[in-house]
Amino acid sequence: MQPEELKYNPSHEWVGIEQQNGQRIAVVGITDFALEQLTDLVYMALPKVGTQVKAGAEFGEVESVKAVSPLYSPVDGQVVEVHDALVDQLETLGDDPFGNGWIIKVKLADDAQLDGLLDYSAYKQQCAEA
Amino acid sequence: MDGYALNDIARGGVENMALDQRLLETAAEQKCVMLRVYRWSEPTLSLGYFQPYAERLSQPPSSQLEVVRRATGGGAIVHHFDWTYCIAVPDTWVVQGEQQSKPAKNKIGASQSLYDCLHDAVVGWLSSLGIRAQKWSPSCAVESAGPAVRATRAFLCFERRSCGDVVWEQEKVLGSAQRRIPGAVLQHGSLLLARSPYAPRLSGLAGALDGMVGHKPANQASEGFLKHLAQAVQTASGVTMRDLKSLSESPIDWNWPIATNFAETNWTKRL
Numbered sequence: 001m002q003p004e005e006l007k008y009n010p011s012h013e014w015v016g017i018e019q020q021n022g023q024r025i026a027v028v029g030i031t032d033f034a035l036e037q038l039t040d041l042v043y044m045a046l047p048k049v050g051t052q053v054k055a056g057a058e059f060g061e062v063e064s065v066k067a068v069s070p071l072y073s074p075v076d077g078q079v080v081e082v083h084d085a086l087v088d089q090l091e092t093l094g095d096d097p098f099g100n101g102w103i104i105k106v107k108l109a110d111d112a113q114l115d116g117l118l119d120y121s122a123y124k125q126q127c128a129e130a
Numbered sequence: 131m132d133g134y135a136l137n138d139i140a141r142g143g144v145e146n147m148a149l150d151q152r153l154l155e156t157a158a159e160q161k162c163v164m165l166r167v168y169r170w171s172e173p174t175l176s177l178g179y180f181q182p183y184a185e186r187l188s189q190p191p192s193s194q195l196e197v198v199r200r201a202t203g204g205g206a207i208v209h210h211f212d213w214t215y216c217i218a219v220p221d222t223w224v225v226q227g228e229q230q231s232k233p234a235k236n237k238i239g240a241s242q243s244l245y246d247c248l249h250d251a252v253v254g255w256l257s258s259l260g261i262r263a264q265k266w267s268p269s270c271a272v273e274s275a276g277p278a279v280r281a282t283r284a285f286l287c288f289e290r291r292s293c294g295d296v297v298w299e300q301e302k303v304l305g306s307a308q309r310r311i312p313g314a315v316l317q318h319g320s321l322l323l324a325r326s327p328y329a330p331r332l333s334g335l336a337g338a339l340d341g342m343v344g345h346k347p348a349n350q351a352s353e354g355f356l357k358h359l360a361q362a363v364q365t366a367s368g369v370t371m372r373d374l375k376s377l378s379e380s381p382i383d384w385n386w387p388i389a390t391n392f393a394e395t396n397w398t399k400r401l
Contacts, residue, residue, distance in 0.1 A: 010236045030238075038239040042203070042283075043180040063180050063203040065292045067240035067308035067315075126236065 001027065001098050007074065007117035009056075010126060012037075014098065015074040015117065017108075026075050026106040030062075032097045033127045038064040041090040046103065051079045053106060055113050060103065073106070075113050081105035131222065133163035133371040134380050135360035137353050143174040143198035143209070147392040149377070150216040150316060151201060156382050157218035158313030163369050164218045164380070167356040172196060173210040173328055178287070178307070179203045183399040185285050192328040199398045202318045204307035205287035210326035211334070213352050215359060218316045219244060225366045240308050241315050243366075248319060249294050251362030252304050255355060256296075261338055263298040266291055288322055288332045303334050321355070 001016040008014050012034035016027045035041075043063040053059045053073040060071040082104050086092055093101040118126065141149070146168060153164040175186060175195045180203055187193055192208050225243040249265055256263045284290050287305045291297075296304035306319035322334025339351075360371040374380055391397040 012236070012238050034238045037237065045180070061179075064239050066204075066245060066294075066306070067310060068179050068201070068203045069238050069310045070312075130237065 003031075003098050004120045006098065007114050007119060008123035009072055009074045009117060010123075011072045013072055013074050015114070016098075017114075018105075020080075020105075024108045024111065025080065026077060026108050027102050028059075028074060028104050028106060029097060029102045030071065030093070031123070031127075032094075033130075035094050035097055038062065038067075038069065040065050041093065044087050044090060046082050046084065046087065047079050049079055049082055053077060053079060053104075055116075071103070074117055075106055076109040077106035078109075079104050080107050131161060131163065131220070131367075131369045132381070133165065133360070133363060133367075133369040134374050135165040135356055135363075135371045136167070136374040136377060136380065137356045138166050138168040138377070140169040140171040142171050143176065143196055144393045146170065146214070147176075147198050147200060148389045150218075150318065151389040151392070152382055152386075153216060154201075154218040154309070154311060154314055154316040155386070156380070157220045157316075158311060159383070160381055161220040161222055162381060163220070163223060163363060163367070163371070164216075165356070165360055165363060165371065166216045167352050167359070168214055168216070169212075169352070170209040170214070173208065173326065174198060175328075176200050176207050176209060177398070178205055179309070180401065181206060181285075182401045189285055191330055195328055197398060198392055199400070200307075200318060202307040202309045202316065204305065205290050206285055207287045207305075207320050208326050208329040208332075209320065210328055211322070211324040213321045213323065213355055215248070215319045215321075215356075216316065217244070217248060217359075217363070218314055219367075220314050223315075223367055223369070226368050238310070241317075244315060244317055245294055245306060245308070247362055247366045248306060248317065248359060249296055249304065251359050252296050252319075252321065254362070255358040256298070256303075256335075258358075259339065261298060261335070263296050263303060265293075266295040266297045266302070267293050286329060286332065287320070288329070288334065298335060298338075301333050301336075 006014045045061045058070040059073040175197045177199045308317045324337045364371045
């Protein structure tokens with residue numbers, strides 16, 4: 001996915017939309033900026049397929065060398081796919097954070113929630129001010 | 131912003147972890163700094179947040195100890211001859227004088243300024259006692275290749291090395307790790323005072339402090355350590371740190387239920 005086409009949580013998760021069997025599916029990952037801040041990743045804990053996630057609520061956790069940090073969902077919905085392979089290949093996140101580094105896919109409950117997220121330029125501005 | 135520092139009594143592992151969680155919640159809710167130095171009422175193994183429980187069974191010296199799981203990551207620690215500290219700071223906490231230092235809202239990962247503040251303070255405190263410790267970096271590894279450099283995924287925290295760990299005579303003597311929640315960051319750290327039979331490969335400070343603080347009761351001995359940490363936090367951030375005689379003097383709202391998960395098998399053995 002192209003970063004310019006995605007929406008962003010202020011807490012550094014990105015979300016893109018893809019169509020699957022006529023349904024709108026939110027693809028969620030974390031940004032290159034977040035990965036830079038996290039430095040070396042050690043562990044990642046992800047939800048199970050079927051889990052209900054809420055916008056702004058924690059859906060997973062990641063441990064870097066010195067800190068455990070939560071991951072927050074940008075949208076409400078049901079988890080329909082989890083990128084479990086990431087847990088054993090955390091370097092994939094850094095190699096391709098906006099593509100093969102996706103973390104979960106969520107069946108969107110409310111499209112309108114996307115309007116409340118940051119667009120690319122607003123997110124870049126936030127990063128520049130951090 | 132207010133800050134509070136407590137040289138606490140020795141407590142059991144579950145109580146220590148639950149109290150630290152409450153300090154973290156207090157920092158987030160009341161936007162204050164909470165610092166606690168403490169000991170453990172019995173030798174206890176604390177597992178890092180993501181460590182598989184089964185790994186402890188392959189470590190015979192500590193496999194029979196009481197065990198708790200921390201909210202912070204990193205490797206396991208045998209709390210026997212150590213002083214543990216916990217500091218919780220709100221996301222509005224900033225280090226003064228750093229041009230780039232801004233409140234931690236929307237930050238992810240470690241707070242390097244908090245980490246450096248505490249580790250620099252410990253190096254300074256040890257130096258004031260004549261112990262020339264330093265912060266570890268990969269260049270230290272080149273200088274001290276040998277037993278000091280061990281696997282980064284070793285079971286025990288003190289057998290791992292990461293940038294900023296405090297080392298003395300090639301041995302790690304202080305390690306710390308953090309956890310973020312919305313609104314605050316918790317940092318746990320452990321200063322290894324001497325070798326424990328439950329972790330015999332680790333010498334830590336090898337009793338080097340004994341001549342200076344060892345003749346005092348344990349709670350008095352750690353008083354100077356706490357004061358040095360509190361002073362460092364105050365100097366770095368401008369937060370006025372007040373000494374507490376007990377937790378009852380703290381701003382903790384005891385009407386809130388204290389975390390009970392640390393006592394549950396499902397938590398301790400969750401991985």
